[in-house]
Amino acid sequence: MTTIIRSLSEISDRYDVLYCDLWGCLHNGYTPFAEAVEALRAFKAKGGYVLLLTNSPRPRASVEKQLEKIGVPRDCWDAIASSGDSARAAMLRGLVGRKVWFIGQPHDQSFFAPMEVVSDAVEITQVPLEEAEGIVCTGPEDPSADPEVMRPKFLYAKQKNLKLLCANPDIVVDRGETREWCAGALAQLYTEMGGESLYFGKPHAPIYELARMRLAQAGVDCPPERILAVGDGLKTDILGAQGEPIDSLFISGGLSREDTGTTDQPDPEKLDQALTAAQVEATWSIGFLR
Incomplete structure (x- = not known):
């Protein structure tokens, strides 16, 4: 207790x-x-x-x-x-492939910056879902939107057997008095649909x-x-x-x-x-x- x-x-x-x-x-x-x-x-x-x-x-x-x-x-x-740093290191080592479909907001492009501690980094290219070898998710494009809006694209991604790298396992966060969805909510949905999500943050x-x-x-x-x-x-x-x-x-x-x-x-x-x-x-x- x-x-x-x-x-x-x-x-x-x-x-x-x-x-x-x-x-x-x-x-x-x-x-x-x-x-x-x-x-x-x-x-x-x-x-x-x-x-x-x-x-x-x-x-x-x-x-x-x-x-x-x-x-x-x-x-x-x-x-x-x-x-983010923990997940970035895994991505730069090619864990979800070299061509990735990115889910996130423009200010999260820093996720793709090089890391000095990763000496064996591969070249990562952001591509449309149809060309992707894997998925990198830092959060919803619209944090206020129901994660269910991603279901059609996730169904296609699951059929391609794409792994989703989740950079933030949190489901929600409170920004002031407003509750917003995080990457963990999308990863949770993808997993529930039968896809494979990879986590690097707490827990x-x-x-x-x-x-x-x-x-x-x-x-x-x-x-x-x-x-x-x-x-x-x-x-x-x-x-x-x-x-x-x-x-x-x-x-x-x-x-x-x-x-x-x-x-x-x-x-x-x-x-x-x-x-x-x-x-x-x-x-x-x-x-x-x-």
Whole structure:
């Protein structure tokens, strides 16, 4: 059973590293959460290391620019590991072929940029679906549209036995007060239709391998029991932490705020029901990161 806490400082002495989610925890897509920023600053002030672990389909440099634009202070985090980078490395090694059909928005073209760490990269060409050897999905072209609009094209893709590389396993995200569909919703539909979807972000292993590489690059040697995953996604952040296994802090006021009855703090009974329904266990829970 999860333990509800009032602030990160209550448990921070137990941990040396935070794997901190972004959307719903540190910002809402438009503005940073002031209390969350201060909580991360306090964790760093006592010697902790903050790794932003995000299912964003963007390269880490692009994620950093987005954080700067939103106004997230640079002094509240140390490094970034993105689902985008993990998936990009696989794509550049030819996992879904050299000719790919791209599903995403124009600003996600940075996904196709070269990576220094991939020395054996193949040449990737974006082509129409009819010519494709595989699919690369960073998200819907229209995040407000029902994923079902993709069913006819996915039926054709499945008949061609195309693999879909999903750069962001999240199903939805809240941009301010607006809920938007993510790449995970399209990958889920494709899988339900009998297609094969490949995942690289939370809760899947590749992004945690990338996180460990980022820690090693920074000279941070931390045993799993001293790492805490912070996030609002039960099927991404919390399930992923459970699989590592590392401890987790569930932010109930994010995607699950209604299910958990969260205003300032979660309703204990509804919180337990939400965790049980998702078939996950969170070490700790809190309404909002603070």
